[in-house]
Amino acid sequence: MSVALPRFVVAAPGSGHGKTMIATGLMAALRARGLAVSPHKVGPDYIDPSYHGLAAGRVGRNLDPYLVGEELIAPLLLHGAHTPTRADVAVVEGVMGLFDGQLGGEGFSSTAHVATLLAAPVLLVVDCAAASRSVGALVHGFTSYDPELQVAGVILNNVASPRHEAEARASIRGIDVVGVVPRLPEIVVPSRHLGLVPVAERRPEAVAAVEALAELITTHVDLDAILALAASAPALSVTPWSPTPADVPAPADVPVLGGRGVTSRPRIAVFGGPAFSFTYAEDIELLEAAGADVIRVDPLAGDRLPEDTAAVVIGGGFPEMHVERLAANAALSSDVRRFAEAGGPVVAECAGLLYLGRTLDGVPMADVVPMSSQMTKRLTLGYRQAVALADSPLTRVGEQVRGHEFHRTVAAYHKPHLDRPQTPPRPATNPTSAWEWGVYGGGRVTEGWATATVHASYLHVHWAGHPEHARRLVEAARTFAAGGPAASAEAGTGTLAVKPQAPVTREVATP
Missing domain, CATH: 3.40.50.300 (P-loop containing nucleotide triphosphate hydrolases)
Structure with a gap:
């Protein structure tokens, strides 16, 4: 056209x-x-x-x-x-x-x-x-x-x-x-x-x-x-991009009985507000086109995870500028931690990774990923051609993506068996780094944290270039909402350590 x-x-x-x-x-x-x-x-x-x-x-x-x-x-x-x-x-x-x-x-x-x-x-x-x-x-x-x-x-x-x-x-x-x-x-x-x-x-x-x-x-x-x-610009002989490609059927909207959800449109909580303002518009459109209802959550406004949340997405932003206020909303960080422990799918990029860690600049965060982070003077910036190292809510082992890194923080991961006891145990077995990529001058690095249900990384990926990420996350959310494990059968990652059986508890607890 x-x-x-x-x-x-x-x-x-x-x-x-x-x-x-x-x-x-x-x-x-x-x-x-x-x-x-x-x-x-x-x-x-x-x-x-x-x-x-x-x-x-x-x-x-x-x-x-x-x-x-x-x-x-x-x-x-x-x-x-x-x-x-x-x-x-x-x-x-x-x-x-x-x-x-x-x-x-x-x-x-x-x-x-x-x-x-x-x-x-x-x-x-x-x-x-x-x-x-x-x-x-x-x-x-x-x-x-x-x-x-x-x-x-x-x-x-x-x-x-x-x-x-x-x-x-x-x-x-x-x-x-x-x-x-x-x-x-x-x-x-x-x-x-x-x-x-x-x-x-x-x-x-x-x-x-x-x-x-x-x-x-x-x-x-x-x-x-x-x-x-x-x-003076000539007409463009291309078809506008659509979040619903012609070769992918639209999701059916049928009831899901006996599980957490009430329809096949799972509710995905996407963090926003001043601390988490970095999300590409097409990412949200892809989630909605794949059959999800997107609910915005602003941690600085005192928001909690909505009832019947079936997946959580935490994008980029500036949590380091609001760290004390993020910590003050301990109810939300507890919601996120309990949701992850119940096997709910969680995806985080850059600022989201920092929020999922134990501490940011010494201030308690959600404690989903055994990692602590802090601000530095060094800027990490550049395009990355990455290979997925794990089956996760977004990726399959061996897949290649192109992304971008842009941050001044560093993350230090803890070895679970050397750390404090996990009560209850974390929902995913065999955690691994999320990505691997080559660096200038030779050599390769690994980055991020990935399990069957959690994918957290510094890498920003534009989902218009990888629409399968949105579709996989929505399918994992739909499965979780229906009462099953969020880990897809396609991923082949085995049984979760905590199989979800009930809605996320809404008690207030400190990290």
């Missing part, structure tokens, strides 16, 4: 040129004009899309060829542009410098790579704070480096004065300058150890910042020229 969608990509020569500020402001300014804007982000970042979503009024989505494959980039763009309603224009913020992508990948997963896959014109944002006429040489290099890429417009950012603007503008040849943004330090979006502070942690301030950015862009950028640039 052929789908027309006006679109453009916001890129820059490198990090720090103001891509996020300009892209977010453009989304908000176009929305203020009455347009439906579909917001997107190149790469695995969770934080920038939270600002995009605030600006556009619809969920921000990621486009990452490394995580999901090249063939899904245009379909995922169209899915976002048609969900929940058809958008008038799609705005895609790039990552790092225009041609920077996977290390050693010769530009794979770069902004330029994604723009080419989308046949989208590129709007180049250039920070002029430390240059004037040299800006022309920089723009010339970026517009001529890749003949397959259409760099169609330039926005000059951080311009100090009319004279500074005139000098920079005069140096640029063969491409239109569609905006000149002055140096305005009063518009600030705070950052910390992993980038910007997410919207979920500062919503009132974030709303004010986005409104200010919309006014800034409306005043200093030619929106009509940018919309004309977006309209």
